[in-house]
Amino acid sequence: xxxxxxxxxxxxxxxxxxxxxxxxxxxxxxxxxxxxxxxxxxxxxxxxxxxxxxxxxxxxxxxxxxxxxxxxxxxxxxxxxxxxxxxxxxxxxxxxxxxxxxxxxxxxxxxxxxxxxxxxxxxxxxxxxxxxxxxxxxxxxxxxxxxxxxxxxxxxxxxxxxxxxxxxxxxxxxxxxxxxxxxxxxxxxxxxxxxxxxxxxxxxxxxxxxxxxxxxxxxxxxxxxxxxxxxxxxxxxxxxxxxxxxxxxxxxxxxxxxxxxxxxxxxxxxxxxxxxxxxxxxxxxxxxxxxxxxxxxxxxxxxxxxxxxxxxxxxxxxxxxxxxxxxxxxxxxxxxxxxxxxxxxxxxxxxxxxxxxxxxxxxxxxxxxxxxxxxxxxxxxxxxxxxxxxxxxxxxxxxxxx
Amino acid sequence: xxxxxxxxxxxxxxxxxxxxxxxxxxxxxxxxxxxxxxxxxxxxxxxxxxxxxxxxxxxxxxxxxxxxxxxxxxxxxxxxxxxxxxxxxxxxxxxxxxxxxxxxxxxxxxxxxxxxxxxxxxxxxxxxxxxxxxxxxxxxxxxxxxxxxxxxxxxxxxxxxxxxxxxxxxxxxxxxxxxxxxxxxxxxxxxxxxxxxxxxxxxxxxxxxxxxxxxxxxxxxxxxxxxxxxxxxxxxxxxxxxxxxxxxxxxxxxxxxxxxxxxxxxxxxxxxxxxxxxxxxxxxxxxxxxxxxxxxxxxxxxxxxxxxxxxxxxxxxxxxxxxxxxxxxxxxxxxxxxxxxxxxxxxxxxxxxxxxxxxxxxxxxxx
Numbered sequence: 001x002x003x004x005x006x007x008x009x010x011x012x013x014x015x016x017x018x019x020x021x022x023x024x025x026x027x028x029x030x031x032x033x034x035x036x037x038x039x040x041x042x043x044x045x046x047x048x049x050x051x052x053x054x055x056x057x058x059x060x061x062x063x064x065x066x067x068x069x070x071x072x073x074x075x076x077x078x079x080x081x082x083x084x085x086x087x088x089x090x091x092x093x094x095x096x097x098x099x100x101x102x103x104x105x106x107x108x109x110x111x112x113x114x115x116x117x118x119x120x121x122x123x124x125x126x127x128x129x130x131x132x133x134x135x136x137x138x139x140x141x142x143x144x145x146x147x148x149x150x151x152x153x154x155x156x157x158x159x160x161x162x163x164x165x166x167x168x169x170x171x172x173x174x175x176x177x178x179x180x181x182x183x184x185x186x187x188x189x190x191x192x193x194x195x196x197x198x199x200x201x202x203x204x205x206x207x208x209x210x211x212x213x214x215x216x217x218x219x220x221x222x223x224x225x226x227x228x229x230x231x232x233x234x235x236x237x238x239x240x241x242x243x244x245x246x247x248x249x250x251x252x253x254x255x256x257x258x259x260x261x262x263x264x265x266x267x268x269x270x271x272x273x274x275x276x277x278x279x280x281x282x283x284x285x286x287x288x289x290x291x292x293x294x295x296x297x298x299x300x301x302x303x304x305x306x307x308x309x310x311x312x313x314x315x316x317x318x319x320x321x322x323x324x325x326x327x328x329x330x331x332x333x334x335x336x337x338x339x340x341x342x343x344x345x346x347x348x349x350x351x352x353x354x355x356x357x358x359x360x361x362x363x364x365x366x367x368x369x370x371x372x373x374x375x376x377x378x379x380x381x382x383x384x385x386x387x388x389x390x391x392x393x394x395x396x397x398x399x400x401x402x
Numbered sequence: 403x404x405x406x407x408x409x410x411x412x413x414x415x416x417x418x419x420x421x422x423x424x425x426x427x428x429x430x431x432x433x434x435x436x437x438x439x440x441x442x443x444x445x446x447x448x449x450x451x452x453x454x455x456x457x458x459x460x461x462x463x464x465x466x467x468x469x470x471x472x473x474x475x476x477x478x479x480x481x482x483x484x485x486x487x488x489x490x491x492x493x494x495x496x497x498x499x500x501x502x503x504x505x506x507x508x509x510x511x512x513x514x515x516x517x518x519x520x521x522x523x524x525x526x527x528x529x530x531x532x533x534x535x536x537x538x539x540x541x542x543x544x545x546x547x548x549x550x551x552x553x554x555x556x557x558x559x560x561x562x563x564x565x566x567x568x569x570x571x572x573x574x575x576x577x578x579x580x581x582x583x584x585x586x587x588x589x590x591x592x593x594x595x596x597x598x599x600x601x602x603x604x605x606x607x608x609x610x611x612x613x614x615x616x617x618x619x620x621x622x623x624x625x626x627x628x629x630x631x632x633x634x635x636x637x638x639x640x641x642x643x644x645x646x647x648x649x650x651x652x653x654x655x656x657x658x659x660x661x662x663x664x665x666x667x668x669x670x671x672x673x674x675x676x677x678x679x680x681x682x683x684x685x686x687x688x689x690x691x692x693x694x695x696x697x698x699x700x701x702x703x704x705x706x707x708x709x710x711x712x713x714x715x716x717x718x719x720x721x722x723x724x725x726x727x728x729x730x731x732x733x734x735x736x737x738x739x740x741x742x743x744x745x746x747x748x749x750x751x752x753x754x755x756x757x758x759x760x761x762x763x764x765x766x767x768x769x
Contacts, residue, residue, distance in 0.1 A: 001696060003700075288767070290762075290763040291766075293766055293767065298691045301690035307403065308403035309404075325683060388676070399652050401648070
């Protein structure tokens, strides 16, 4: 066993810190401070993406030949750790985190050449068209149809929970190309290189936090080229499953949770408990914080074991366990946050939350974000495979630990 | 970073597991626990031969100079086999306290016998629920003309009945903590022995002005030393609990896959499946924290908060796993005949010793 990152890595950490301390613009930092979701405010996140690209750091986990950094797992962890300590908004995951790695793994040479540069450089933003109104956890039951017609497909149906589709210029999606067999058979994975094909309509959906983060996308006889297909026709389910490997888990999520706790702790120093002391001195608050902090620490240890190559990460349930732990801890942090902030979280301040807002927040930044962050985080146990589905997957592996 | 066992540690772990599998199955273990002694001198002798009793002691003291990673490599299998022998009491608590004595002290002779298995040591430290922290120790060691006089009470002293030498943590006249060795036959010492719920032997100790010679004092100003040995004992306790949790997970998964009700294996019901998933999540967290904290201690980087997190998480997650295992087993989970209840009681006992989860989690929130 060895806990050290090694001295050469400390030099690397210094380099990362120097960059992260100076490169983000004030607007990017503001977007980070006002983050109430995994999806930061679009313009600033994309601006930050392009700055990271110029530094060569937009996609640390990509292979070096495709524009990745060639960093070791420890270096990637250090980068993620320092990044998240600074309240910087994460890059949007659909491109560099999802469709990019998928194309690197199984895209055609033509698809790689056409799409990877735009993903890496932050010029393109991809929407993810998976869920449908009647196909959520049971994704394989999806019914959005694509009929082959010459060199094209003609798409009819709709997709929902397509995050930021109203900002997207491209889309990857699952469509039904055959209805005759098992539901997993007959699904095809398509890349759309435009969002403004005739017959395509995007309807933003205002969420419970007041923001139009999610969308519904409608297709009415939308003609798209078959060259956008990834993998074989009717084999899209295995393509989607491959992509899931990239969507769930991995990386370093615990520094975000730890930063959340730190901000709660700071607020508790001057928030009255209602029993004559400040919250930070209240035994019940201390007990609640201790319990949450200890659980986050265990998640951090779990992540670090995986990063260091411990066999725990090769357990087939690792991605599902990681997703379950991270999402539920995120929710507990935001619950603790709203409980700490108390009724200062009640004013609705949608304008003040916008980067570059004309309205000043009524209180602190933390009071501003507490409630929308809490509300938004209810989605973490629903998206990317609900936690019920994750537990089904985990249960199948129980008893087969090494 | 690396949190795996080395080749040597894996071999040690495998040989201990193989030994326990052969000589310490559940039935043999129960026969030992129900015997008059409550533990086996034979097994203890084998442990001595395998070098386990000398493992964590420094080479200067005649030990093997093992790391904490070496220690948990054997302590997890101890938990998975519900060990009743006094490894924690005599090696990690009593022996570790003797090892804190400066060179030339009378403690050295005792330590040698602890490592060969000839003698058993105990550490009399806890005084009830109020002393998870050394700062709360109240038992008095008053200075007398020819030594010390101990007055007060110690509770839940593991191996308190069987110890050949008892190390007592007491508060001197100057308010500082001291470690003193006491002969179990000393006049004024009343030992009330009992078996614990998880099959170990322990005792409450009452000191009514127990007179000790000057050389009974093995360490003055002992708080730092005591904290350090308690940290390591907590690690061993937690490793044992994690070993027990792993066994519960495995056995419960097997049971859910084979036990049929309504014509199907109960593991196919989603409520049962999800409980199993939660058990696996809890186990993965506890084990990750155990391995990480071990590496921290071995690197000399552990702080009070790291130990509190380990003890708090192990107690909390262990209870969750034990209770879920009993519920999943249904009626048979309630019996003494199945190992399930025994694992749960071992986890509960380890939680209650040296500060329970409630204490350590609140402490985590204050550090």
